[in-house]
Amino acid sequence: MTVKPTILTGDIQDILDGLKHKPGALLPILHALQDHYGFIPSVSVPMIADALNISTADVQGVITFYHFFRTSRGGKTTIHICRAEACQSRGSRETETYIKQKLDIDFHQTTDDGAFSLEPVYCLGNCTCGPNLRVCDDIHARMSKERVDDLLTELGREAG
Amino acid sequence: MSSIKVYVPTDTTSVSLGADKVAAAIKQQAENNKVAVDIVRTSTRGMFWLEPLIEVETREGRIGYGPVEPHNVDALFTAGFLEGGDHPLRVGKVDDIPWLAEQQRRMFRRLGATRPTSLDDYHETGGLKGLEKAIHMVPQAIVDEIKTSGLRGRGGAGFPTGIKWQTVLDCSGSEKYIVCNADEGDSGTFADRLVMECDPYSLIEGMIIAGLAVGAEQGYIYLRCEYPRAHKILNQAIETAYAEKILGDSVLGKGKRFDLEVRLAAGAYVCGEETSLLESLEGKRGLVRAKPPLPAIEGLFGKPTIVNNVLSLTAVSDILATSGGEYQALGVGRSTGTMQFQLAGNIKRGGLVEVPFGISLEELLYDYGGGSASGRPIRAVQVGGPLGSYLTEAEFDTPMTYEEFTEIGAVLGHGGIVVFDDTVDMAQQARFAMEFCAAESCGKCTPCRIGSTRGVEVIDRIINNEDREQNIELLHDLCDTMDAASLCALGGMTSLPVRSAIQYFHIDFEKEPEVNP
Numbered sequence: 001m002t003v004k005p006t007i008l009t010g011d012i013q014d015i016l017d018g019l020k021h022k023p024g025a026l027l028p029i030l031h032a033l034q035d036h037y038g039f040i041p042s043v044s045v046p047m048i049a050d051a052l053n054i055s056t057a058d059v060q061g062v063i064t065f066y067h068f069f070r071t072s073r074g075g076k077t078t079i080h081i082c083r084a085e086a087c088q089s090r091g092s093r094e095t096e097t098y099i100k101q102k103l104d105i106d107f108h109q110t111t112d113d114g115a116f117s118l119e120p121v122y123c124l125g126n127c128t129c130g131p132n133l134r135v136c137d138d139i140h141a142r143m144s145k146e147r148v149d150d151l152l153t154e155l156g157r158e159a160g
Numbered sequence: 161m162s163s164i165k166v167y168v169p170t171d172t173t174s175v176s177l178g179a180d181k182v183a184a185a186i187k188q189q190a191e192n193n194k195v196a197v198d199i200v201r202t203s204t205r206g207m208f209w210l211e212p213l214i215e216v217e218t219r220e221g222r223i224g225y226g227p228v229e230p231h232n233v234d235a236l237f238t239a240g241f242l243e244g245g246d247h248p249l250r251v252g253k254v255d256d257i258p259w260l261a262e263q264q265r266r267m268f269r270r271l272g273a274t275r276p277t278s279l280d281d282y283h284e285t286g287g288l289k290g291l292e293k294a295i296h297m298v299p300q301a302i303v304d305e306i307k308t309s310g311l312r313g314r315g316g317a318g319f320p321t322g323i324k325w326q327t328v329l330d331c332s333g334s335e336k337y338i339v340c341n342a343d344e345g346d347s348g349t350f351a352d353r354l355v356m357e358c359d360p361y362s363l364i365e366g367m368i369i370a371g372l373a374v375g376a377e378q379g380y381i382y383l384r385c386e387y388p389r390a391h392k393i394l395n396q397a398i399e400t401a402y403a404e405k406i407l408g409d410s411v412l413g414k415g416k417r418f419d420l421e422v423r424l425a426a427g428a429y430v431c432g433e434e435t436s437l438l439e440s441l442e443g444k445r446g447l448v449r450a451k452p453p454l455p456a457i458e459g460l461f462g463k464p465t466i467v468n469n470v471l472s473l474t475a476v477s478d479i480l481a482t483s484g485g486e487y488q489a490l491g492v493g494r495s496t497g498t499m500q501f502q503l504a505g506n507i508k509r510g511g512l513v514e515v516p517f518g519i520s521l522e523e524l525l526y527d528y529g530g531g532s533a534s535g536r537p538i539r540a541v542q543v544g545g546p547l548g549s550y551l552t553e554a555e556f557d558t559p560m561t562y563e564e565f566t567e568i569g570a571v572l573g574h575g576g577i578v579v580f581d582d583t584v585d586m587a588q589q590a591r592f593a594m595e596f597c598a599a600e601s602c603g604k605c606t607p608c609r610i611g612s613t614r615g616v617e618v619i620d621r622i623i624n625n626e627d628r629e630q631n632i633e634l635l636h637d638l639c640d641t642m643d644a645a646s647l648c649a650l651g652g653m654t655s656l657p658v659r660s661a662i663q664y665f666h667i668d669f670e671k672e673p674e675v676n677p
Contacts (some may be wrong), residue, residue: 024423026443031385031424054444065445065602066426067386088592089505089580107314119481122429122546122596124386125350126173127578127597128208128503128510137388141176145274 005040016051025052026062030069039070067119074117075110080134084123087130088138091144095131098145102152115156163196164242165217169204169272172389173350173356178229179212185233186214192660193237203358205272215254215272218244224254251389259528264490265514266498267474268351270359277396278405282361283471288406290480295414296368302373303329306476308484310496315432315469316544316573317649318495318562324466327456328374332378332462336376337461338367339441339467342383342390343425343432346545348576351500352470354512356383356390359474360397364420366473367479368411380460382437385427394422406671429600433648434467436602447604448648469574471500474484492518495561506532506576522556524577536581540589540665544573546596547653549660550589563648571656591619593657597650608651611642611653615658624673632662632669 005011015032020023029048033040040063049056063069081096103111103118110117126132129141133151140151168174168183183199190197190335205213207365214225223244225236232249239247253256254272265271274281282288294302307322328336340363344352355363383391398420400405409417424440425431431440435449439461459465468476479487488496493516501524503510508530525531525538532538540550549570551558558564565572580589594615601608615638621631639655646652662669 017167024441024443025424027426027440030426058444061445062443068425069429084596085546085589086348086505086576086578087577087591088589089584091253121386121427122600123345123347123349124172125344125353126176127348127350127505127576128507129173129176129211132176132506135431139172141173 005037007037009043009047010042011036012044012047016047020051026054026059027066030063030066034069036042039073042071058159067121074119077135078117078119080119080121080124081107082122082124082126082130082132082134083120085128086123086127087132090130090142095143095145095148099148102148116152118125163198165200167200167202167215167217167222167272168240169212170201170276171204172353172387172461173208174204174211174213175389177211177227181230181235182212182214182228185230189233189237194405195242197242198610200275200402202274203270203272203276204354205260206268207257207353207509208511209509210251212546213251216242216244220244221253221255222256224251225249225409226251234430238261249608258500259509259511263514263570264498264516265384267362267471267500268354268359268512268514270362271354271512272358274359274613276358276393277400279361279397279400279406284358286481287361288365288478290477291313291365291406291412294360294372294480295412295416297372299329299373299375302369302480305479305484306373308492309475309479309487310484310491311472311475311479311487312495312562313469314471314500314574316346316571318572321468321472322618324456324468325370325373327454328376328464328466331457334375334463335372335461335463337374337439337460337463337465338370338374338379338472339434339465340367340379340381340470341432341434341467342381342387342470343437344384344387344470345432346547346574346576347545348504348542348578349502349545349574351512351575353387353390355470355474356387356424357393360394361401362474362477363394363470364397364401364407366476367420368407368418369476370468372416374464374466376466377417377419381420382423382425382431382441383422384425391422391424398422426599428602429596430602430648430650433650436648437467438465445602447602448650450647475586478508490516492516492559492561493563497564499560499572500575501560502514502574502576503579503641504576506534506538506581508533508535509577517561519560520557520559521551521577524560525556525579529579532579532581534581534583536583539582540580540584540586542578542580542589542657543576545576546570546593547571547649547656548573548576549656550586551660552664554664569656569660571653578622586661586668587619587623587671590658590661591616591623592660593654594619597654601650605647606653607642608644608647608654611651612654614638615642615654619658622669628669635662 131143210226215222239245250409311321346613431446436446440446597612
């Protein structure tokens, strides 16, 4: 499950100091921040700009360009649903609708209890065994409605 | 008594289907039964309908059982699977399964055979031979070997690799880069992932050879963040390669430097386009660059750069280990060597099929694939990712080569084949192609950024039967503009799935609109 530490500028500075020397350091920095906090805290933006000697607009522009980076805390668990063709051919449109109804949220939203967020993803590379979902670093294959029910129950229990 | 070896795969697909749980169940049951079992976590064979496929070392060779679920393990022990005993899931000697035996696996020859991060396993199966040869060659000789092979980039565009390398070699200056494009974003493709998860050293070796060939000392693998397992395995392999002096300041102790680092992408499909990828590596928004200048001349940080796909670089290890001539002898015409076809989507026996170019789609879909997974007739097949044409049965006899596919207005791309049965609504697939382009456009050029959004709207009007004929004409017009005026393939090729859907599946655009209650 996503760890959610308190945002401390000292920790952010440590991450920056560890990575800013790299050529093209911005993406590694953003990944490190998101790994740590689950999103890119807004307080880090001017600090990144300062460390890399670029403008805050440049940093903001990069964060918003990439689908993977988020600027707010999501739910305890984020479910990425594959929307690409290979999963579609195996019924992912139905799976997607089912999960949205069941959680009563759309993409980029979080359930009221803060348990789940939903994000689209275009291909997890598990294209013979769709519909696929990703939760943390785990891929879940052949996600029929029954398997979605089982997974949500299991995740709900873990988070509970 | 020595312990019995049981092989359980560890790639994304097998694990997504429960391989870890099966391994744990086997361990537990072996302890209960007091038998010594050595569970070896190898890579997958790429026969995904059989995963998790577990294999037992017997006197006759490795005997397979699959697909195994944790609850089958009890019965397998009862059936004596550790001695190759009979059970409904027994598939016989794995090497003899025709699906596998009839392939010509070169880039994928270690699939299922070795432990992915074991350098010893890699060495024992002929790994590092290419590098050991290349380290004693002059750069031009390495480039010549690649030219002789006729290798064409496996990422999709099919550009001759040797010519790209020659351009970088001919550039003056000491700062050059080798960039591996591992942003395998096309739906229906997983061959790059398989190499990285199953045989990471073959990619590392290919990148070092590329470095020696053009005088580059730094390599980057730009890896999509949707592949967490590949990320972990690559980093482990790179760490070992440094410890064993394969990477670092003196490759194989011969005084030449090569450093390698994995850089994670962040979910932008367009970053699979090489110039957008370079921008992203530099820490910027992944906006496509206008070409020229070519990346080979002004690439990463403005320096000469080789950008090659994972499989091109893997093929390099193979070519250097054998010879360019031997590689060139495979395939058809200018499509030389073997190609990684990936059978995906609604297919019964999906997985990785590596065969020489020239095989027909029909052979792949029916002889290898066994038809659709649903058992219904195959209606449409998309080859080459989301920017590839949808094809019908009429095209199934086309030989799979770059040239033949260009001839029928389609693309081979990265070799992904996505199968749809007769329940597919092709108007929805056409709409999705535009929707995907709108979601993934980098926004730099107008035809792609605006055209794709307008495309979704126009297709919606066609689906809703609003001035159908005029809107279809308008859609063709829009496709013409996107084709001709987009900066890169994303905007420039979205018309392929859209137009092919209209052309071959016109009936789906003529239905009565659904009325929402």
